[in-house]
Amino acid sequence: MNISQFTTAASDYAVKVDRLFYLEAVISGIVVVLVTGLIIVFFALYYRGSSMPRGDVPEHKSHEIEIGWTVATLFTFLFLFWWAASDQLTALTPPKDALEIHVVAKQWMWRFQHPSGAREIDELHIPAHTNIRLAMTSQDVIHDLYLPALRLKQDILPDRYTYEWFNATKTGTFHFTCAEFCGTDHSIMAGSLVIMKPEDYARWTAAQPQGGDLAHQGEALFRSFGCSGCHTPGSTVHAPDLHGIYGRAVQLADGRTVTADEAYLHDCIFLPDKNRVAGFPPLMPNFSGSISEGQAIALIAYLKSLATVRGTRTQNASPEHTGSRP
Ligand code: HEC
Ligand SMILES: [Cu+2]
The missing domain is CATH 1.10.760.10 (Cytochrome c-like domain)
Known part of the structure; x- marks a missing residue:
């Protein structure tokens, strides 16, 4: 398994998540460099006993600077929140025409059932450029389906359905795993997501044992x-x-x-x-x-x-x- 397994963004949503991630990394980087830089500069100049002139200590502190940086930070965070929330909220509503695949998680395996009746274990074949909705439940404890290439992660609970949907844009084989500690063999509760061209998916489906839909x-x-x-x-x-x-x-x-x-x-x-x-x-x-x-x-x-x-x-x-x- 190589690193591109984790870095490839295989859907438009994944690209959006990456964009936000890089923006936040850059903003955090700027803050880190600014604060650390100032600490080092002031330290070098004004250590105890240095001959730097201290000047007169002003009687009042500067309200302009206080208000300025507080408001700037507030708006930066509100902006990031608005950006992240709008990506998330659109991602919550599945389109009506999605292909529904059922997921049953159990200690320690993944079972997938396609509408055609095809079933598979620890492997999920899906067509690219198709809206796909996963309807998920657990047979025992809480699990969590983590699809790094799609930047998706969702808890799966017993006696309840949770959903996630996506539209994959890149074909290839990607890793997925359980992201909720669910017992001894949690670490092997993983598998492959195989994103195929729609016509290959149709061929794959047709080749599965026919148990009826x-x-x-x-x-x-x-x-x-x-x-x-x-x-x-x-x-x-x-x-x-x-x-x-x-x-x-x-x-x-x-x-x-x-x-x-x-x-x-x-x-x-x-x-x-x-x-x-x-x-x-x-x-x-x-x-x-x-x-x-x-x-x-x-x-x-x-x-x-x-x-x-x-x-x-x-x-x-x-x-x-x-x-x-x-
Ligand atoms: C012994 C008879 C009996 C058997 C066997 C039975 N049911 Fe029922 N079922 C009922 C009765 C009576 C009700 C309505 C009263 C209640 O909710 O207990 C009901 C209610 C339901 C409802 C809710 C219906 C509604 O109008 O909301 C569903 C769904 C249902 N059953 C599905 C099933 C399924 C699936 C099976 C087989 C796995 C099954 N039942 C087996 C007697 C039975
Ligand atoms: Cu698990």
């Missing part, structure tokens, strides 16, 4: 875990119909109304007590321990695809399943 894998799990036994219209259990669930406003038994986003669906499977649906017996079983994060991703992809089947596609429905209706 995520939504289809989820449909099979929906049957094998017995979800369908309760959640099919006409079942003996009074359970909600899950068609069109994604993006819907759900009335809960405790009076809250929540939007059924990915995090909500995730909680329904692993923490059902958190969200009991109003008007139904509280019979949704807790599947934590029996369903893995990877399986939950497929189940949720399936539930999201249900939103598109009956023409009730909601605005939030994720774009990647539009081509994969069951």
